[in-house]
Amino acid sequence: METLEYRERPIGVFDSGVGGLTVAREIMRQIPNEKIVYFGDTARVPYGSKSRETITRFSEQIVRFLQTQQVKAIVVACNTASAYALDTLEKEIDIPIIGVVKPGAKVAAEVTRNGKVGVIGTEGTIGSGIYSSYIHQINPQVQVTGKACPLFVPLVEEGLWEDPVTDEIASRYLTELIDIGIDTLILGCTHYPLIRKTVGKIMGDGVTLVNPAYETAVELKALLEQHELLSPCPPALGENRYRFYVSDAADKFKRFANSIIKYGILSAKTIPIEEY
Amino acid sequence: METLEYRERPIGVFDSGVGGLTVAREIMRQIPNEKIVYFGDTARVPYGSKSRETITRFSEQIVRFLQTQQVKAIVVACNTASAYALDTLEKEIDIPIIGVVKPGAKVAAEVTRNGKVGVIGTEGTIGSGIYSSYIHQINPQVQVTGKACPLFVPLVEEGLWEDPVTDEIASRYLTELIDIGIDTLILGCTHYPLIRKTVGKIMGDGVTLVNPAYETAVELKALLEQHELLSPCPPALGENRYRFYVSDAADKFKRFANSIIKYGILSAKTIPIEEY
Numbered sequence: 073m074e075t076l077e078y079r080e081r082p083i084g085v086f087d088s089g090v091g092g093l094t095v096a097r098e099i100m101r102q103i104p105n106e107k108i109v110y111f112g113d114t115a116r117v118p119y120g121s122k123s124r125e126t127i128t129r130f131s132e133q134i135v136r137f138l139q140t141q142q143v144k145a146i147v148v149a150c151n152t153a154s155a156y157a158l159d160t161l162e163k164e165i166d167i168p169i170i171g172v173v174k175p176g177a178k179v180a181a182e183v184t185r186n187g188k189v190g191v192i193g194t195e196g197t198i199g200s201g202i203y204s205s206y207i208h209q210i211n212p213q214v215q216v217t218g219k220a221c222p223l224f225v226p227l228v229e230e231g232l233w234e235d236p237v238t239d240e241i242a243s244r245y246l247t248e249l250i251d252i253g254i255d256t257l258i259l260g261c262t263h264y265p266l267i268r269k270t271v272g273k274i275m276g277d278g279v280t281l282v283n284p285a286y287e288t289a290v291e292l293k294a295l296l297e298q299h300e301l302l303s304p305c306p307p308a309l310g311e312n313r314y315r316f317y318v319s320d321a322a323d324k325f326k327r328f329a330n331s332i333i334k335y336g337i338l339s340a341k342t343i344p345i346e347e348y
Numbered sequence: 349m350e351t352l353e354y355r356e357r358p359i360g361v362f363d364s365g366v367g368g369l370t371v372a373r374e375i376m377r378q379i380p381n382e383k384i385v386y387f388g389d390t391a392r393v394p395y396g397s398k399s400r401e402t403i404t405r406f407s408e409q410i411v412r413f414l415q416t417q418q419v420k421a422i423v424v425a426c427n428t429a430s431a432y433a434l435d436t437l438e439k440e441i442d443i444p445i446i447g448v449v450k451p452g453a454k455v456a457a458e459v460t461r462n463g464k465v466g467v468i469g470t471e472g473t474i475g476s477g478i479y480s481s482y483i484h485q486i487n488p489q490v491q492v493t494g495k496a497c498p499l500f501v502p503l504v505e506e507g508l509w510e511d512p513v514t515d516e517i518a519s520r521y522l523t524e525l526i527d528i529g530i531d532t533l534i535l536g537c538t539h540y541p542l543i544r545k546t547v548g549k550i551m552g553d554g555v556t557l558v559n560p561a562y563e564t565a566v567e568l569k570a571l572l573e574q575h576e577l578l579s580p581c582p583p584a585l586g587e588n589r590y591r592f593y594v595s596d597a598a599d600k601f602k603r604f605a606n607s608i609i610k611y612g613i614l615s616a617k618t619i620p621i622e623e624y
Contacts, residue, residue, distance in 0.1 A: 115398060126595075226502035237513055321398060321399045324397070
């Protein structure tokens with residue numbers, strides 16, 4: 073077992089911007105003893121429409137930064153980065169690292185009753201076919217249908233979480249998934265839990281929504297247990313429990329972050345990520 | 349006067365992504381003898397929500413790249429970069445450089461009859477107050493009202509140029525400008541000419557829409573004349589008249605670009621802009 077000091081090191085969590093805060097929030101809820109160092113790549117957000125090579129290069133820089141922060145494990149809290157970069161990152165570092173895709177895929181494969189699963193996400197995540205490939209590793213019989221929803225992130229960031237415009241756009245995106253008759257829908261982008269109500273209303277009660285943010289926190293806890301890395305007690309008062317870093321516009325990040333996380337974000341610091 | 353060979357060098361045009369193609373298109377129409385090297389920063393798009401420091405750093409890298417392409421002049425075909433970075437860039441290079449803001453501001457100051465001008469653009473452009481400050485240099489009496497419209501770019505990029513959703517979002521954004529009674533509206537983001545019809549319909553016939561892309565091409569021509577830099581004749585057949593570079597996802601860029609520019613984009617090449 074690692075030393076107590078080592079087990080008290082923080083978890084590194086990163087995303088292209090603010091979306092990964094929905095994952096950080098679940099970790100805060102489910103494993104409150106853990107410290108978190110969060111990085112949001114706000115200078116280069118969004119990742120969803122960019123290529124595998126670019127996303128991998130950006131993710132490698134971020135992982136190098138997080139390692140300077142002495143993290144004991146890393147969570148790739150971005151579906152696009154999990155889809156494109158996780159394989160490469162796993163080979164490059166020797167601490168535990170997990171993405172948000174596998175935990176969501178696993179639960180979807182388990183909960184579907186009619187074998188028809190839908191996935192919504194960015195162009196990158198859907199185009200990669202990653203959810204489908206993980207689900208098929210568990211159960212090759214499941215029929216997986218992906219649908220890219222490029223307007224969801226801007227709508228969420230504009231604050232239109234419950235709005236007729238979001239209803240209309242969501243109806244257009246989701247119609248084909250309803251027609252196929254899916255019974256399980258993966259919210260395959262970290263922003264989407266924030267419009268969960270809208271999506272749930274359109275899909276109806278018969279469809280189970282899978283939130284990878286929640287499942288990822290569950291899996292992270294299990295992974296830390298397995299590696300004997302769980303922090304045994306809460307950080308002392310006054311310790312820097314949750315630290316936030318961004319590559320641009322820290323004030324704007326703070327405002328949005330405070331609308332998602334109720335623990336209070338004391339400060340967000342800007343760092344030059346291109347230099348890592 | 350510069351040598352013929354020098355005058356036949358290309359114009360460098362850059363933007364955060366595809367939006368600046370509306371400016372390139374106007375240059376192609378108005379000064380068809382000129383060659384163009386276009387750069388779209390698709391790895392780091394969008395610029396509209398990012399900070400002055402970041403936008404300036406990105407713009408400096410792009411200008412260094414364009415200079416390796418032997419350009420004789422540079423057009424900053426992005427409102428946010430014009431607002432934030434142009435002052436700095438002007439000091440750093442010794443070839444002519446213009447942005448899209450000043451030409452649009454000049455025309456708006458000239459055409460308004462009631463002295464009430466509206467500007468729509470990204471958060472960055474509007475927050476900078478740059479249109480207002482240029483207009484006031486020409487006529488301090490003009491009342492300038494800015495309105496950030498963050499959803500317009502994603503709506504345009506999703507192809508919803510004429511759509512009830514775009515109508516609805518535009519109505520919300522523009523209501524306050526209608527209430528103020530502006531008679532002139534600057535389309536202060538290079539994507540917006542593509543939803544000109546929607547904006548025009550909502551604002552009504554009494555409001556003149558100013559398209560900075562058009563005015564910038566007019567001003568570029570005048571600037572080249574003044575510096576005796578106009579290319580005297582069209583490029584020879586088979587010459588690489590229009591060249592396109594991006595920092596990511598060249599194929600996707602090509603598809604969107606071909607929907608805007610009818611001259612045919614033969615190829616777009618990806619370059620590692622962070623290394624410049």
